[in-house]
Structures are given as C-alpha cells and as structure tokens.
Amino acid sequence: MAYVDTGLQKVISGEMSTLDYIAGTAESKLEHCLNKDPDGRWIFDIQVAQWSAIRDAHKNGKKVIAFGGPVPADLIYAFNCQPYYLDQLPLSTASNTEMTAKFIDTCEAKTNQSMCALDKVEMGVLLTDQYGIVPDAFVYSTVPCDSSRIAYPIMQKMWGCPTFNLDMPFRRDERGIAYLAQQVKEFITFMENLTGTKMDWDKVKESMKVANRTNELLEQCANLRKHTPCPLPGTILVTNACMSGQAADPAMVAFLEKELEMGQMMIDLGMGACMNGEKYRMLFHQNMLWTNLKTYGFLEREFGAVCIMDVLGHFHADIYEHLDDPEDCYTVMAQKMTNLPMIHGAAGPVEYYTDRIKYLMDNFNINTSIFLGHVGCKHTWASTKILSDYIQEHYDIPTLLIDVDCIDGRYKTPEEVQDAIGEYLTTVVKI
C-alpha cells in the first residue's frame, strides 16, 4: 500500500500549520531512525531540536523572534528568547513541491512572480496563516536582497508585532563594521524593551561561548573537505544554512561534533563521499539545490562528482576573543553579520564574492566550477561573467551556468539538472 503523508494533505488543505508539520515530521523521522539505524540519529536530532524549540517556545515561556537576513542572533539566545530564522522554512519545505507550490502561488497572487521563492514561501505561509506561531517580534535587515526588502515590510505589517531593522553597509570596512556595531547596541535596547529585562552580560557570554564552539567546529568540518577524497557528502553542506539562526544553540554543538567525527572516521578509513572513486571536485557558486538534495548523491554515485562547497553557503568562522569586552564583542557580532552565508557573497561589491571564491579555489583543490544559480537571486546572476572570467583567468577552469529555482521544484526537474551537470562533466571537464 502506498504511503500517504496525511500531514502534508492537511497542510495543503490549510488544516495544519507548517510548524506542526515540519516539527512533527522531524520527530517521526527520528523515531523511525531510532528503530532502524540509531547511529544516524544525529541527523534528525538537530532538526527536532530546531523545530520543536520554535514550536514549543511559547509553551516554554520564551518569546519567539522571527528574523530575516543578518541579525545578531547570539543575543536573542542571551535574552532567553527563541530565534526563528525564516529562510529555514522554505529550505525545509523545498523538497515537497506540492506544498511549496501552494505557498508560492498564494504569494504570487498578491505580489510578484519574479520575487525570490524563499520570500514567496515565507509570505505565502503568512497569507494563508499557516506559520503555526505568531512571533513576538520581527527583526530584519536591509539585505540579502531587493526581494526580501519587499517581502519583509509587508510581513511586518501583516504580523503587526514589534519590529527592529538593521541597515547593512555597502562596504565592510572599519567604518561599515562600526556602523553595524552601533546598530547591535540599538538592538540590545530593543530586546530589553521587548523582554522587560536588562541585558545580563553573563548570559551573553554563555551564548557567545556556544557560538565560538559551533564556529570552530564548522570550520573544522569545512577543513575536512579539503582532503582528497572529500570525506563528507555534498548534502551535509545544509549545515551552513543552520548557522544563521543556530550558531548559539547547544544542539548545534552536538551535531557538528558528530559531523566532524564522521568525517574524520571516513578519512581514517581512506574513504570518500563518492563510493566509486572521486573524479570531480565541484565548487557550486551559489546556493544549494534545496528542491532535490538527492541530486548530490546522484552525482557522487554516477559521476564521482562531489560538491566540495557552495560559495554562498560557505561559513566564515568569526570568534569572540575578548568575552569581557562588550565593545569588542559588538564588533565581532557586526563582522559575523557581514560574514553570514549568502550575505558575504551576495551583498556589497562583487569583490566580496570573488574573494570567497579565491579562498575556496586556493584551498579546496577544486577542479570543476558550476554556477548553480537560483533564478530568484538576480543580483548574483548579474555577476556571473565577472565570476566565471575570474575563475577562467586565474585557475583555467570553465564555469557551467545553470539556472534552477532552489525552492520551487516546478521550475526544473531533478533529471534536467542532473543531465546538464552530467553532460558538462563528461564532455567539457572530462577528467
């Protein structure tokens, strides 16, 4: 008998919230895993921790702070509030085309077809009143993009909750960082007013210590990927996206420790992500193909092609070094905001993007370059020639440009994407 996801049907009919569905599904998967393969539980533990914390926040007496773009999320933990990084919602629903389509279509009826599908899902869920939780505050920044800058003010109005905004400077020079650090201080005042509590520096320190640990671990996990063969599969790069909201979440520490352990074990065993041998070490220049993460496994299996890193997902570790010096910590928070996945490459002058590519090309032994470009991310598409010329000129590697919608599975089938990459590997790169 065919499996019917009744929860999914309920979401589509509007009877169930996205939060209940995603958290419930994660819990079911964990339960299933505990029965079948308890060693694999770490993959689901983090999902359960993340989504149940948001779902149960009000029950646990915590305020929920929805946020988009770069925000000093470590402080949200320090105020004993629960952050909800909104992009994690479309990333979680993307593999389910039918559900995602519902929210995208709802949004398009009210706004704009060309908007980024991440924002369309976030707004569509609000328009259908299916978040499953009303945030106590909404915090968002002026980047990553024009699309979010259109969607978030509308969502702010619909939620009607207290809101705080941060303006990202165009240049990330000393003055730009000081500008952001000033806004971090203003955010603290906002949080104090929202929660009715003064900031407790000991709690901030606690939060920063966790963030330091996750940052170190994630960097170590990334460094494992420099190894040939790459010990970790492309799909595990999803971890990067979690860091925007969960860097100060203790659940991330356990998850990353396990990832690091697994990767190290693979290296010790002389094994890699490609079971039939590694040939192509691919750098993807934009985001992940959230609609079909199985594509990564397919490429590893069929072509010996492993995604070493996606440039916009690459996480830059910023460490709080002087925990007793608030001014220094605010500066690090500002730096962290500029270095978050996607923000670091997508906003500001194109050099920030090429610098990131240079670092990855120089250190990760890349031999294949693919701009797997989300169509909603128009300003990164507008830099493709600069980026591909840069790689050609400095590394003598051509770049495949392929358009995808990383959230809306209706745009292109997984087979189309796989064929395009496969043909490119076998006819152009030919290793």
Add this chain to the structure above:
Amino acid sequence: MDYQKLFDANISKESVGAWRSASKKAMGVICCHVPQEILYAADVLPVRLRATGCDDYSEAEVWMSSFSCSFAKSILQYLIDNVYDLDGLVTSDGCMQAVRIYDNWRAYAKKAGKAQTIIEIGAPRMNSATTRAYYKEELNLLAAELEKLSGNKISDEKLLHSIEVYNEARMLVKKVLELQKAEHPVITGAEALSIMLASTNMPIDEYIALIKAFLADAPSRKPVSGYRARLMVIGSALDNPKYIEAIENKGGLVVADTLCLGSMTFGDELKADKNDVIGSIANYYLDRIVCPRMIDNRDKLHDFIVNRAKEYKVDGLIYEKLQNCECWGGENTYLEPALKEIGVPTLYLEREEKLANIGQLEIRAEAFIEMIEKEV
C-alpha cells in the same frame, strides 16, 4: 527662447562634449541617492544615466544575464557602446541591479583599458539618526573624491549656492507639474516625461533657463482636450515617453506619475542648515520618497501615491513594472486596497526597457480606459 530641446528625449552627447572640451569633468550618476548638488559644487557635470531607446542590450546581457532587469542592462549597454562619453560614474546602491552596473562597468572598463573614475557611495536603506550620520560621512567622502577629481575645493558656500540652484529647478519643475492638474492641461503626459528627462541632457543652469522659457510660453499653448480618462503612472524606472504616448494615443491622458525619472526627479525644496550643509543634504535625500528601495518608508510612499492620485483627480492608475524589477514588485499588496478605497482602479503592466510589445500595451491600455472612462 526656444525651449524645444526640453521635448527631445533622446540621449545627447552635446552638453557633455562641450563640458569636457572645457577641461571639466562629467560623471554619470546612478541613481536617486547621489546628491547632484555636490557634483555641481565641484563644477563636475552630473549626468543621471538612463537608456532611452536602447533596443539591443545583448552584450550587457552577457555580463548581467537574462535574469537582470533590462533597464540596468541597457544602461550598461550604453556605457559599453559609448553612448555616454564620461569621466566615470558616481553610483549608490539604489537597488541591487544598479549595484551590478557599478561592478560590471568597472570590470568592463578595466578589460577595455578605458580610464574611468568610479565612486560608489553607500546609501542607507532605512532612516534613523544612525543611518543619517553614516550617509553624511559617505557624502563627505564623495565630496573629497570629487575634489580630487576636479581639483576644485567644495566649500559650504559652494554647496549652499548649489542647493539654491537645484531648489530653483525644483520650484520650476513643480510649476510644470501643476499645469497637469488643469482639466485641460497644456502638456501631455509624454511631454511632461520628456521635460523631466531633459534634465539629464544638460547642465542644470541651462535646464532652468529652458523651463523658465517654457513656463512663460505655457499660457499660449493649446490645451489638451478630448481625452477619455485621467491617468497616473507609477512603478519601475521609465525613461521612454513613447510608452506614455502609446497610452495617450488610446484616449488616456497621463496627468501624474511617481516615476523616479519622471516627476520624482526633483522633490520638494531642500532646506539647508548653514551649520551643517552636508548633513542637510544627507537628511533630505534619506527623507525624500522616490522608490521602494527603503524598508521603512512604505506607508509614506503609499500615502504619497494615494494623495497624488487625489490631487490630480485621476480616474485610473497604471502600475508598470519592469520584468525582474523586485523593488516595484510588492507594492500592490497594500497599495491596491488603498487605491480602491478612493475609487481608483489599477492596471498592472509588465514591460521591458525596449518597446517590443507596444501593440499589446495599446490593447490593454485601451481596454482599461474604456472600463474607467466617465460618461459625460
């Protein structure tokens, strides 16, 4: 004085050529948050970039991809094609497509060995004491760069004079726009847009002289009659009067707009604080409502549009959006109900920079006009 130059929307190299042949600098400007007063104070000619008449942007598309807005691509194409012959650009991060003109032109110019001074100023996308202070410092840096480029010191006196000149232009343009309030205005919408676009073709002093001549002659111009509906146009950057003309050919009369290259080119008077001239400019440009690039001015923008629709007694509103323009992609969510409340229906149109589907535009405009025209 012959003011016909005001009605020529084509991009002209004439003024730039004359300016540069006098050993002075001319800089392209992108887009609304570059205060031209500062360039004027340095005796640098500001040329607000547009791409009127660009029919083929294929080379720019190689740089910016098919997913970018065609207005941005067309500007890049015109830079590549030497339609503009400038010493460089001053850009601000208006929308993210505008930013990529900056990146791509820098890359192209470098590859082509073309000497260009390219200055990017960070313009905040929200308005607070902190962002104003940051923007003010950005403008100080711009002034310093322009001093270096031109060899001219920018003093407060020069800035105040510059503000005075631009305020005069603002006041005169306001008078032109006022003409459109009449039941039978002496200019069409297409003509009004041409007049606004002309400001990008010449030094501001010449523009002021021409506008004065036009206003002096305005009472003798033949009023427009026989139109079927008063329309207002809002939306993405629109720099082609032929688009408006197509609508007007079908019986509409465009009497108002909130286009960044149209009536919003010049805003209200800039009131300068003599003790903080640059600060006054910074505040003015952050307060000024032009487009939805800011995250905290939506309600004001909507109120502005609704009030303008009332003020100019419009029967219908045309909301045009360039394909892939995100900034103007979401305003309908709250704007449409507000317009409905005052009885103004809206027609949504998507378009490209080139006028490729003018026939379709005419059909849709005609159907809309038929729907809203009032029986006399």
